[in-house]
Amino acid sequence: MKTFLADKDGFYGEFGGTFIPKALEPCIKELQDKYLEVLNDPSFKAEYDALLRDYVGRPSPLYFSEHLSKKANCKVYLKREDLNHTGAHKINNTIGQILLAKRLGKKKIIAETGAGQHGVATATVCALMNMECEIYMGKLDVERQHVNVQRMEMLGAKVHAATSGSMTLKDAVDEAIGAWAANPKDIYYLIGSTVGPHPYPDMVSRLQSVISEEIKKQLTQKEGRDYPDYLIACIGGGSNASGTVYHYVDDLRAGIIFAEAGGKGVETGQTAASIQAGKVGILHGFKTMVMFDENGEVKEPYSISAGLDYPGIGPLPAHLAAEKRATVLAITDDEALKAAFELTEKEGIIPALESAHALAVLDRVKFKPEDIVVVTLSGRGDKDIDTYLKEKNRFLKSE
Structure with a gap:
């Protein structure tokens, strides 16, 4: 097989x-x-x-978000990796x-x-x-x-x-x-x-696969089936994404959407969207999609998120994108910030800037009312408070 x-x-x-x-x-x-x-x-x-159980606090909850479900017109669950000890996956x-x-x-x-x-x-x-x-x-x-x-x-x-x-x-x-x-x-x-x-x-994928293992059990309890219609995760190197999809990659009933860091826009060059702006190359000991400059040197990536500004991507997300098994969207800084402020205001959850890129996918994709969507909230936003406070004036409270 x-x-x-x-x-x-x-x-x-x-x-x-x-x-x-x-x-x-x-x-x-x-x-x-x-x-x-x-x-x-x-x-x-x-x-x-x-x-994992007694020190980290696993399993991490699978939380049904009423606000995001209403907004996206489907059932949206958040896999709460932000609640782990140390605040991330x-x-x-x-x-x-x-x-x-x-x-x-x-x-x-x-x-x-x-x-x-x-x-x-x-x-x-x-x-x-x-x-x-x-x-x-x-x-x-x-x-x-x-x-x-x-x-x-x-x-x-x-x-x-x-x-x-x-x-x-x-x-x-x-x-x-x-x-x-x-x-x-x-x-x-x-x-x-x-x-x-x-x-x-x-x-690393195997060690992070506890995420998808738990999603299967939690969805069975909450929805009576062990797979979602869509899994959504941000990708920088790809560890939370690989963990989110690990037990689903060969199950074609579960769609996969990755959010890479679009920065100020792929077309501006100020981006870390290596799948959309990269070419096949070698980086740090493995072959993947890499962003190069006009001289063939590895290009300096840009993202407002420190965890996503990598000029390449893990080989599993690169392969899933190449095989059309996953859809990859380049989410801009502003789209991520908007999603972060919305989740904070409407759900009382401050997400990491990395995770906010995944949340922003909900504004870019049209789902069916019966769809079950799981978004991995890979980390909490304490570390990004300075950035959020600096940017907040540009994102006035939604009406």
């Missing part, structure tokens, strides 16, 4: 794979050889499930990878972060597991997300501000990979999204 998930070499159709320098081959090979064995080990699963993955790192005998964890949510989740679990932790974050993102930087430091992590390139997520990844290559024996690189060389995209 055809599947949209990864093959044994980590390819999703033409996307994915392993394209790395020689210095990283031993640690990547170790991961490729061990990750499935560890993830499928009953003792790992028992420890992982217990931490990121901790699902960090717990799993740190348990793996301990089983591999690693002494130190390094990670990259954009919006800071993955950095906070990594620092949190390192504190829990008594592991040394260093976080790489673009200097621009350090300034935009200073509250998350303070949280990481309070949790005991050392934060490195990446000053190369655009000083955002891509550059944080570059510097983290450099540190890993310098000491691969003791360091475990905990990638926060479904990006990087195989096995990271598949491993």
Whole structure:
């Protein structure tokens, strides 16, 4: 049977794979050889499930939104990943990878972060597991997300501000990979999204698939069936999106809509919409859709959202888009801000700017009254308060 998930070499159709320098081959090979064995080990699963339940607070609720349902003229549910410990979906993955790192005998964890949510989740679990932790974050993102930087430091992590390139997520990844290559024996690189060389995209998707696993059970209880008509999620690297669709990719009854960061508009060039504005290329050890400039260099992405300004996309969303299994919409900054202010005003929920891109899809797609739509609210908006307050005057209260 055809599947949209990864093959044994980590390819999703033409996307994915392993394209790395020689210095990283031993640690990547170790991961490729061990990750499935560890993830499928009953003792790992028992420890992982217990931490998700008792430490993270899973299952996260599937909340029926009366306001959004009335507005979109269908049934809209929000998968509330914002209610997890640390405020986002990121901790699902960090717990799993740190348990793996301990089983591999690693002494130190390094990670990259954009919006800071993955950095906070990594620092949190390192504190829990008594592991040394260093976080790489673009200097621009350090300034935009200073509250998350303070949280990481309070949790005991050392934060490195990446000053190369655009000083955002891509550059944080570059510097983290450099540190890993310098000491691969003791360091475990905990990638926060479904990006990087195989096995990271598949491993992170599996660890985040708790999201779609819960959606199936929760929809059965609420609607008497285990699938929605549409799943909606934002995509930057693609981890919350991959987790949202994991158990549905081969079930064609469930439509998939991804929201990528349109920035100021794809046509302006100030965008992070890599599926719509990119070409096939290699980025950070894997093949995907990448935004290049006129000189063939990786282009600096732009988004108001620090977690979505990545010049590429995970191989699973890239493959689903190429195969027309998923529809991808480029949501502009202003569309995301409008959706965020509306949810705050009408439902008392302040979403992360990343999640607001997914919410904005409801204004762009016409649904049927009988449709069941699940939108993954990937994170809460505390970290984005400065941006929201700065922009609020442009978005007066709706009448």
